[in-house]
Amino acid sequence: MKEASKMANAPQIIGYHRPTEIHVKLAAITHNIGEELKRTNPGTEMFAVIKANGYGHGLIEMAHACLSAGATGLCVAILDEALALREADITVPVLVLGITPVQWAGLAAENNISLTVGDLGWLQAAQAVLGDRQLSVHLALDTGMGRIGFQHPEELAPAVSFLTEHGEQYDFAGIFTHFATADEADTAYFKRQVGRWQAMMAVLDERPRYVHVSNTATSLWHEACNGNMIRFGVGIYGLNPSGGSLTAPYELEPALSLTTELAFVKQLAAGDSVSYGATYTAAQDEWVGTLPIGYADGYPRRMQGFHVLVAGQECEIIGRVCMDQMMVRLPHELPVGTLVTMVGTDGDHTISLQDVADYAGTIHYEIATNLGMRLQRVYE
Ligand SMILES: *Cc1c(COP(=O)(O)O)cnc(C)c1O
DSSP states (O other): OOOOSOOOOOOOOOOTTSSOEEEEOHHHHHHHHHHHHHHSOTTOEEEEEOHHHHHTTOHHHHHHHHHHHTOOEEEESSHHHHHHHHHTTOOSOEEEEEEOOGGGHHHHHHTTOEEEEOOHHHHHHHHHHHTTOOEEEEEEEOSSSOSSSBOSHHHHHHHHHHHHHTTTTEEEEEEEEOOSSTTSSOOHHHHHHHHHHHHHHTTOSSOOSEEEOBOHHHHHHOGGGOOSEEEEOGGGGTOOTTTTSSOOSSOOOOOEEEEEEOOEEEEEOTTOEESGGGOEEOSSSEEEEEESOOGGGTOOGGGTTOEEEETTEEEEEESOOOSSOEEEEESSOOOTTOEEEEEEEETTEEEOHHHHHHHHTSOHHHHHHHSOTTSEEEEO
16 A cells, blocks of 8 residues: 555535434533543543544534543544544644554654554554654553553563654653443452553653543543543543443533434325334324434434334334334324434433433444434534
């Protein structure tokens, strides 16, 4: 693959002419970050984690919202997300949390993007790529997540020495780890990770500028561990990382809602069936509405039997969710254009991302990040 200053990403088709919209309440983002910053020590910075299109909320918009609310840096998963932030003239520190192929080390350096490094071999291989460019790196320590990073002090020590010896090519900007069970009531495994973290940190004579261990769950429930920076992710968006099994120390306000409108309304006769596989058959004459959203938008296919709010009333999803459309049973005839809330509040009823995730047998992270690029995002 040739090195390019920027590889153009394919254009994304957004449904501006379809009444299906994600609404993001920016005041909720401000609230959640503000509440979190009230709890953290004055010297502790927040890097907002906005990978995966800002957990479905929009990458660039979330970057601006988080920085306005008090975050001082940003974390993403892959280099392309970081480059998109630079393209948008966002100049704050940006850290790529995943492993970037060595060949793009120079591209990261040129764009002042910090990369995560998990082994000495990467640093050695990147030397030739960097030439006279300097790269900012954060070392990842694998204390029990089993994903990326140095596992033992004996492995870490030579990498730290290497960075010190090659200060013209590397800025050793940070060191971090990631906890696997910070969102659980049982803290035994968490404590084991803290022990390994401390054993590895003892290798350092001098600490780099950023020492960070906390995702949202760690900062909410183990804040004593926070270093001088936290990687605050899902809490930004008002979602409880534990899914509700642990209570957050302040009210997390969900920022996202998902709405559409009835696109087509008809009456079924008793015995008529709906959607692929004809898995739903009307028991009596009933009104059915068709919604212009489907699993290609990230609304899971397995939601048959769950509900949406049509003009504030719970209506069952009938038949299989299709790629781009789905059907619901209406209490009576309703006009095309009637508001349908898939996630959010209408009147007395609320459907949370957690509710959707529970029904789909997954976690809200997966539902949020799967919400497709095709959905129009509206910021209010
Ligand atoms: C995604 C991620 C985070 C953010 O996690 P949340 O649970 O959303 O707060 C923090 N650190 C790393 C390394 C991550 O991959």
